[in-house]
Amino acid sequence: MPRTKKEPNRTDELLDELLLDYRTPDDILGEGGLLKQLSQRLIERALSGELNHHLKPNPSAPEGADPGEPSRPNSRNGYSKKTVQSQHGEMELSIPRDRNGEFEPVLVPKHQRRLAGLDEKILALYSRGLSTRDISAQLEELYGAQISVALISDVTDSVSEEVNAWQCRPLDEVYPILYLDALYVNLKVSGRVAKRAVYVVLGINREGNKDLLGLWTGEAESEGAKFCLKVLTDLKNRGLQDILIACVDGLSGFPQAIEALYPNTQVQLCIVHLIRNCLRYVPWKDSKAVVADLKPIYQAATLQEAETALDAFAAKWDGLYxxxxxxxxxxxxxxxxxxxxxxxxxxxxxxxxAIESLNRSLRKVIKTKAVFPDEESVFKPMYLTMNNIAKRWSRPIKNWKAALSHFAILFPGRFNH
Structure with a gap:
């Protein structure tokens, strides 16, 4: 059956009328453009509708009476002007009032100076490592919206409460696998810039889902058992009673700290980090060959086979590296x-x-700043970035179902605790 031409509807006709004077993109997107005008009018009409709903008909009023007549117990009482920040820049709205002062707008609540959606845009940019000044410039460039640095700081500061609540939330009693890693930042401490380690802990729960457990900062020069013990004590106080396997990236203090607090936990060095440390000694031209020859070591079926593979590797490469x-x-x-x-x-x-992808994303954020002024300024963008990443974690990690029965057999009474 041949397709018939779509008949224009009333919406299309209205759009055509609105676009009669359209000449350049600024006529729509610019300051005072059509999009901003429409947004303003639409918000004001919605607020008027909210007040109409608030002013319910008076049962004692004569039939057909205007609900806004002053004879009613409550009625309309003109408008008040209110300037709000939006993604289209400053917008002056006419907010309808009622005579009794009982009307509480939902779309633009009292005392609110920013429209919904603006905060989300600011936080999205902040989570990508942009400074408050960069965000202000970006919003002005994209939308023509002049948002002050002070306002952007207020929005990002609101994340601090979320971070604190997240850092203190209760944890599962058992995590079959825990990954412990550290990233490094330059942090201003007592007026001086010092390198600090930001410790990241990622857990795999009994369903095979990834769970970010927290962030901690410590001195980069002393990755010792004392600070690692503090991290693990925090986890234990939040309800984590048992870890089956802990994968660490070579941090010197974690094996000892794990032994002290979780004596039954098996510590496993992260193979990826081990290989990366090895490649620091290898020029690019030999890196692929070295990685290929390391594979038989960690993929060996037995310990004896792994030791043989390590001897073979040493015989081949010790002369060079x-x-x-x-x-x-x-x-x-x-x-x-x-x-x-x-x-x-x-x-x-x-x-x-999981941990590698997470770390790559976090590094993109922290490398945008040469120096962080305080610990909070490190945690806020990292927390927002982790939230964005966690939204994509909708299924268990690869090979988890096949591993389930083995965990139950190897760790009886602990895995199903």
């Missing part, structure tokens, strides 16, 4: 636990995409 085999030997105690597990669990432990 002797530091690599020494790194593996030095950390061997925290590498070999993986050979006690069946391949299904090992695949889950190898699945470090």
């Amino acid at each position: 002797p530091a690599i085999s020494q790194i593996w030997i030095r950390h061997w105690e925290n590498v070999i636990p993986i050979f006690d597990y069946p391949m299904d669990i090992r695949r889950v432990i190898y699945t470090t995409n």
Whole structure:
């Protein structure tokens, strides 16, 4: 059947009328453009509708009486002017009033000076590492909206309460796998700039879903057991009673701290971080070959096979890069636990995409600032970034179902606690 031409409806006709004077994009998007005018009129009509709903008909009034007549117990009482910030810039609205002062607008509540949607845009830009001045310039460039730096600071400061609540929320009693990692920032401390470690803890719960447990800052030079113990004590106080496997990135203090608070936890060195540390000693031209020759070590079926593969690697590469085999030997105690597990669990432990993807996104945020003025200014954008990432975590990690039965057998009474 041949398609018939779409008949224009009343909406199309109205749009055509509105666009009669359209000449340039500024006529629609610019300051005072059509889009801003329409938004303003639409908001004012909606507010008028809210007041109509508020002024319910008076049962004692004669039939057909105007609900806004002064003879009613409550009635309309003109308008008040209110300037609000929006994504289209400053907007002056006429807010309808009632005679008794009882009307509470929902769309633009009393004392509110920003329209819904503006805060979300500010926070989205802030979560990508933009400074308050950068955000102000970006909003003006995109929308012609002149938003002050002070207002943007107020919006971002509102995140602090969320961060504090998130840092204190209760945790699950058991996490089969925990990833512990650190990123580094320059932080102003007592008027001086110092390098600080930001510790990130990612848990895999019993359903195989990823859960970000918190952020902590400590001195980068002292990644010792004392501060790591503080991090783990915080987790325990929030309800985390047992960790089956803890994957760490080589931070010197975590194995000892885990042994003190979670003595039954198996500490496993993160293979990805171990390989990355090795590649610091290798020029780009040999990196692919080195990575390929390391693979038989950590993918070996048995410990004996892994030791043979390590000897073969050393025989081939020690002449050029002797530091690599020494790194593996030095950390061997925290590498070999993986050979006690069946391949299904090992695949889950190898699945470090979650922590790696998270760290890449966090690094993009923190590298935009040479120096952070305080700890709060570090946590706020990192928290918002993590929230954005967590929204995409809608399913269990890869290979989780295959690993479930093995966890139940290897950790009886603990996995199903």
